[in-house]
C-alpha cells in the first residue's frame with residue numbers, strides 16, 4: 001500500500017520496507033481514550049457551550065454540520081489518489097497554477113513556496129494548498145488535481161456557511177459590533193490545504209506537524225476517519241483529538257484570540273507521526289479582511305497583513321513564529337522569544 005515513489009525523497013525512511021505493521025498497532029490504543037474535546041452542535045447552537053469551549057479549549061468538535069457525508073468521503077478518496085501519484089508528477093502538477101505543492105514544512109510564503117527549514121526540524125508532511133480566491137480561476141492539466149479542485153469548490157461553500165455561523169455566534173458572545181465585526185471574517189481571504197502525513201517506523205524523526213498555533217480566525221479540519229495524530233495542548237497537558245467520522249474539528253486561531261482581546265484562545269496543537277498508517281487531512285482557514293484593523297486594550301492596532309509579514313520575517317530570522325506577543329501592548333521582544 002505504501003508507494004515509496006510517491007513520497008518526497010526527504011520523507012522516504014530507509015527502514016520503511018523492513019517493518020510490516022503488527023496485527024494490533026500499539027498507537028491505536030490511545031484512540032480508545034475517552035475524547036475530552038467539547039462538542040458543539042451546529043443545528044442546535046448553545047451560545048454558553050460555545051463560549052466555554054472558546055475560552056477554555058480554543059478547539060471543539062462540530063457535529064450536525066450539514067456537509068453531505070458523500071462529499072467528505074469523496075474528498076478523502078480523491079486526496080488519497082492524488083498523493084499516491086509519483087512525487088515527480090506532483091512536483092510538476094502545480095506549475096503555472098495558483099495551487100502549490102509543498103513538503104517538510106507547513107510554513108509557506110504568500111506565493112506558496114515552502115520557507116526553508118533545517119533538516120533537523122523537517123515536518124513529516126506533504127500538502128497541496130490553494131487560496132480560496134483562486135479556486136475557480138484555473139484548470140489543472142492533471143485529471144486528479146482537477147477532480148480535487150471541483151470537490152473543493154463545493155466543499156468551500158459549506159465551510160464558509162459554517163465558519164460564518166460560528167463566527168457570528170462568537171461575535172455575539174463577545175458583544176462585538178455586528179456591522180464592524182463583519183470585516184474580521186472575509187469570505188475569499190481563506191485558503192484550503194490537503195495534507196498527507198506519511199507513516200514512519202521511526203517516530204523519533206520528529207513530528208507530522210510541529211507544535212504551533214494557526215494565524216487564522218478559524219480553522220476547520222476534516223481529519224482522516226481512521227488514523228489519529230492531532231494533539232491539543234490544554235492547561236499544560238497534551239490531549240489526543242480522536243478521529244470520529246462525520247465530525248469536524250474547529251480550532252480558533254491567533255486572529256480570533258486578538259479579536260476577542262485574549263478572552264478566547266488560539267489553540268496550540270501538533271500532529272504526531274503514525275508508525276504504520278499514513279493520514280490524510282483537509283484544513284480550511286479563514287482570515288480577516290487584509291486591511292481590517294484589530295485594536296483593543298491588549299493589542300496595538302494591527303492588520304492581518306502586518307501580522308502575516310511579521311510571521312514571515314520571524315521565521316526567516318529566528319526559525320520560528322513569535323505570533324501574537326509581537327502585537328501586545330508593552331511587548332518585550334526578548335521575553336517573547338523565550
Ligand SMILES: O=C(O)CCC(=O)C(=O)O
Pocket residue numbers: 106193195209214221223230269271281282283
Ligand atoms: O492535519 C491536521 O490534523 C492539522 C493541520 C494543522 O494544524 C494546520 O494545517 O495548521
Ligand SMILES: [Fe+2]
Pocket residue numbers: 212213214219269
Ligand atoms: Fe494548525
